[in-house]
Amino acid sequence: MSWVTGAAGSAYGVHNLPYGVFRREAEQPRVGVRVADFVLDLGGAEAAGLVLAAGALGRPSLNDFMSLGRPQWTAVRQRVTELLTEDAHRADVEPLLVPLEQVELLLPFEVADYVDFYSSEQHAANVGQIFRPGQPPLLPNWKHLPIGYHGRAGTVVVSGTPVVRPTGQRATPEGPVVGPSVRLDIEAEVGFVVGVPSPLGSRVAVDDFADHVFGVVLVNDWSARDVQAWEYQPLGPFLGKSFATSVAAWVTPLEALGAAFVPAPDQDPPVVDYLRDTPHLGLDLSLAVEWNGERVAEPPFATMYWTPAQQLAHLTVNGAALRTGDLYASGTVSGPERAQVGSFLELSWGGTEPVVFADGATRTFLEDGDTVTITATAPGPDGTTVALGEVTGTILPAR
Amino acid sequence: MSWVTGAAGSAYGVHNLPYGVFRREAEQPRVGVRVADFVLDLGGAEAAGLVLAAGALGRPSLNDFMSLGRPQWTAVRQRVTELLTEDAHRADVEPLLVPLEQVELLLPFEVADYVDFYSSEQHAANVGQIFRPGQPPLLPNWKHLPIGYHGRAGTVVVSGTPVVRPTGQRATPEGPVVGPSVRLDIEAEVGFVVGVPSPLGSRVAVDDFADHVFGVVLVNDWSARDVQAWEYQPLGPFLGKSFATSVAAWVTPLEALGAAFVPAPDQDPPVVDYLRDTPHLGLDLSLAVEWNGERVAEPPFATMYWTPAQQLAHLTVNGAALRTGDLYASGTVSGPERAQVGSFLELSWGGTEPVVFADGATRTFLEDGDTVTITATAPGPDGTTVALGEVTGTILPAR
Numbered sequence: 001m002s003w004v005t006g007a008a009g010s011a012y013g014v015h016n017l018p019y020g021v022f023r024r025e026a027e028q029p030r031v032g033v034r035v036a037d038f039v040l041d042l043g044g045a046e047a048a049g050l051v052l053a054a055g056a057l058g059r060p061s062l063n064d065f066m067s068l069g070r071p072q073w074t075a076v077r078q079r080v081t082e083l084l085t086e087d088a089h090r091a092d093v094e095p096l097l098v099p100l101e102q103v104e105l106l107l108p109f110e111v112a113d114y115v116d117f118y119s120s121e122q123h124a125a126n127v128g129q130i131f132r133p134g135q136p137p138l139l140p141n142w143k144h145l146p147i148g149y150h151g152r153a154g155t156v157v158v159s160g161t162p163v164v165r166p167t168g169q170r171a172t173p174e175g176p177v178v179g180p181s182v183r184l185d186i187e188a189e190v191g192f193v194v195g196v197p198s199p200l201g202s203r204v205a206v207d208d209f210a211d212h213v214f215g216v217v218l219v220n221d222w223s224a225r226d227v228q229a230w231e232y233q234p235l236g237p238f239l240g241k242s243f244a245t246s247v248a249a250w251v252t253p254l255e256a257l258g259a260a261f262v263p264a265p266d267q268d269p270p271v272v273d274y275l276r277d278t279p280h281l282g283l284d285l286s287l288a289v290e291w292n293g294e295r296v297a298e299p300p301f302a303t304m305y306w307t308p309a310q311q312l313a314h315l316t317v318n319g320a321a322l323r324t325g326d327l328y329a330s331g332t333v334s335g336p337e338r339a340q341v342g343s344f345l346e347l348s349w350g351g352t353e354p355v356v357f358a359d360g361a362t363r364t365f366l367e368d369g370d371t372v373t374i375t376a377t378a379p380g381p382d383g384t385t386v387a388l389g390e391v392t393g394t395i396l397p398a399r
Numbered sequence: 400m401s402w403v404t405g406a407a408g409s410a411y412g413v414h415n416l417p418y419g420v421f422r423r424e425a426e427q428p429r430v431g432v433r434v435a436d437f438v439l440d441l442g443g444a445e446a447a448g449l450v451l452a453a454g455a456l457g458r459p460s461l462n463d464f465m466s467l468g469r470p471q472w473t474a475v476r477q478r479v480t481e482l483l484t485e486d487a488h489r490a491d492v493e494p495l496l497v498p499l500e501q502v503e504l505l506l507p508f509e510v511a512d513y514v515d516f517y518s519s520e521q522h523a524a525n526v527g528q529i530f531r532p533g534q535p536p537l538l539p540n541w542k543h544l545p546i547g548y549h550g551r552a553g554t555v556v557v558s559g560t561p562v563v564r565p566t567g568q569r570a571t572p573e574g575p576v577v578g579p580s581v582r583l584d585i586e587a588e589v590g591f592v593v594g595v596p597s598p599l600g601s602r603v604a605v606d607d608f609a610d611h612v613f614g615v616v617l618v619n620d621w622s623a624r625d626v627q628a629w630e631y632q633p634l635g636p637f638l639g640k641s642f643a644t645s646v647a648a649w650v651t652p653l654e655a656l657g658a659a660f661v662p663a664p665d666q667d668p669p670v671v672d673y674l675r676d677t678p679h680l681g682l683d684l685s686l687a688v689e690w691n692g693e694r695v696a697e698p699p700f701a702t703m704y705w706t707p708a709q710q711l712a713h714l715t716v717n718g719a720a721l722r723t724g725d726l727y728a729s730g731t732v733s734g735p736e737r738a739q740v741g742s743f744l745e746l747s748w749g750g751t752e753p754v755v756f757a758d759g760a761t762r763t764f765l766e767d768g769d770t771v772t773i774t775a776t777a778p779g780p781d782g783t784t785v786a787l788g789e790v791t792g793t794i795l796p797a798r
């Protein structure tokens with residue numbers, strides 16, 4: 001039981017404790033942990049000797065802390081829980097609690113490489129049906145390996161950062177034209193953040209997932225569908241994605257999600273050895289997509305075909321090194337129902353079936369000024385709920 | 400005229416002066432410049448007050464120096480030229496010259512994002528003919544925009560680093576199998592290194608190339624063709640490339656290549672506005688590929704369809720930010736003759752026409768223990784030759 005005001009019953013109670021980086025007024029950015037509607041200043045706590053983390057908590061990103069490894073992650077989480085629950089610590093700790101509205105939240109980690117997977121069977125099948133009608137919805141490789149590609153790490157931005165509508169080439173019957181994207185979309189995804197690196201030339205086994213991955217972060221992989229459709233053959237998405245990828249300001253540690261691991265969908269055909277995870281576990285995260293404040297979809301992450309452990313094993317089977325700060329995202333999360341899809345491409349079925357809002361307004365793709373917010377919850381211990389940090393962004397006109 | 404032994408007549412004379420990062424015995428890594436068969440210790444020179452660069456030359460990567468911008472790049476190059484040519488400086492500078500064989504050369508810059516283009520018309524057409532026989536060799540988008548994709552920045556390694564043969568999935572008539580790649584290939588490329596960043600949401604105009612790009616580096620984009628062929632639909636190359644990309648230890652500043660800029664091939668159909676560079680200039684770099692010491696190909700970079708300035712303008716037209724250390728590579732350099740191709744896929748025409756060495760040995764793709772070295776020269780001022788730093792690597796068996 002926490003002594004922090006509002007922690008009891010909160011989805012940001014002491015069972016959650018996500019990490020972020022914050023700044024208050026003229027202070028240097030530092031690591032904090034969220035509890036209820038406060039940020040616990042962990043940089044300050046470490047400076048005061050209340051918690052030990054090799055100086056990593058006073059840094060302007062989570063990377064140094066994430067590089068310490070799971071025993072240290074566990075120790076710091078246990079210590080923070082003590083500080084926030086034992087009355088003996090209240091006098092020392094309360095001055096380090098900063099109301100959320102007094103802080104600026106920054107990008108929580110320096111992104112090393114960013115990989116985006118394509119691991120929802122329903123999403124891949126929907127896209128296949130929209131773009132290749134009459135053909136098999138899944139390509140032959142899809143059930144044999146988690147398809148993925150590298151995105152642009154340098155344009156990963158923190159939740160709240162406005163997104164300038166990208167300009168680019170798109171195909172028209174009269175030939176390619178240049179202009180602002182007219183099919184600007186979202187992709188509601190879940191990202192995994194690597195803490196512990198691996199050396200070049202070695203592999204990370206599917207069972208070693210939790211030794212390397214620090215935590216989970218919501219992702220909106222903004223996508224210019226018209227740009228993407230014209231450019232992507234044969235080397236994949238490039239400028240249709242690289243203008244911005246938004247991530248939440250809060251990274252939820254895996255340890256907060258212990259009650260959320262659930263059996264993942266059966267895989268048929270059976271996967272090759274290096275992808276065989278026993279047990280085969282996904283995460284029961286319930287996502288919600290709000291478009292200008294109206295909830296338009298509820299993508300269920302538990303339906304994902306490929307698990308985060310499988311993705312990590314695949315990413316490294318060729319000997320690719322991991323670095324602290326590597327981010328890999330799930331790909332768009334789409335469930336079997338229309339109201340469970342994680343992109344507006346699917347929600348409007350390729351732009352042919354507009355979404356109608358409560359006030360009668362309609363949308364297929366994003367208009368300037370639109371705001372999209374993705375949230376998620378997961379089951380926590382003892383009947384609690386764990387909220388993931390939201391990821392939100394507003395579209396600015398093209399420049 | 401330089402007072403440095405061996406500089407006169409050398410392709411690494413004072414008209415060249417490429418930058419790298421080196422370490423001697425127990426010393427800290429620092430920036431150096433190559434002249435003849437020496438490294439001038441620029442970190443030491445800056446510490447001694449012989450050159451001014453805001454402390455950037457004592458750093459273990461070129462990034463801080465590259466971020467200073469062209470006026471500073473020019474000033475330091477002029478000063479280094481004075482130091483190496485004026486006898487008055489000889490007594491101070493000679494102790495800072497380290498024989499090349501006494502140093503370890505390190506990765507010269509921290510790679511931010513790595514983008515690989517596909518800008519040789521002949522290479523794209525060759526690949527099209529090998530993989531899609533009977534169909535048009537170029538896809539419809541190819542002459543409208545420089546096709547590219549993001550690679551893995553974290554596995555860019557310096558020349559000389561051994562390359563472990565990657566393991567992965569490949570398709571067989573009996574279904575996918577897992578094992579060491581059996582079609583391991585090279586891609587001889589030219590890379591461009593960004594010094595000056597650009598903000599998110601803005602574009603870099605095609606004419607602003609030289610304000611952002613610091614220099615040029617040879618690249619070998621090792622490729623597992625079997626892995627790539629099975630995985631690349633629909634999101635492009637991933638594990639077939641991400642195991643290693645080698646770059647030379649020396650970054651040749653653009654200013655050393657003033658005499659190498661030549662008109663690039665005419666573009667038909669005409670390109671859209673943001674890609675129109677006037678003048679339309681490529682670089683006259685003559686590459687050479689050595690396979691186990693035998694020269695097997697001489698790819699001519701001047702034949703590239705898309706220029707580095709066009710690639711940079713395309714990369715940012717959607718508002719993607721540039722960071723110091725961004726690396727973008729040309730894609731495989733292939734000229735019209737079989738002996739001018741930059742990949743073994745093309746040299747062996749999809750593995751159907753083995754390369755025969757002088758001793759009678761044959762090869763289609765790389766075997767364990769093979770070494771590939773890529774070199775290049777360019778015309779320098781006044782009839783001189785500029786050598787680019789070589790990029791070499793040896794294949795180790797799969798683990």
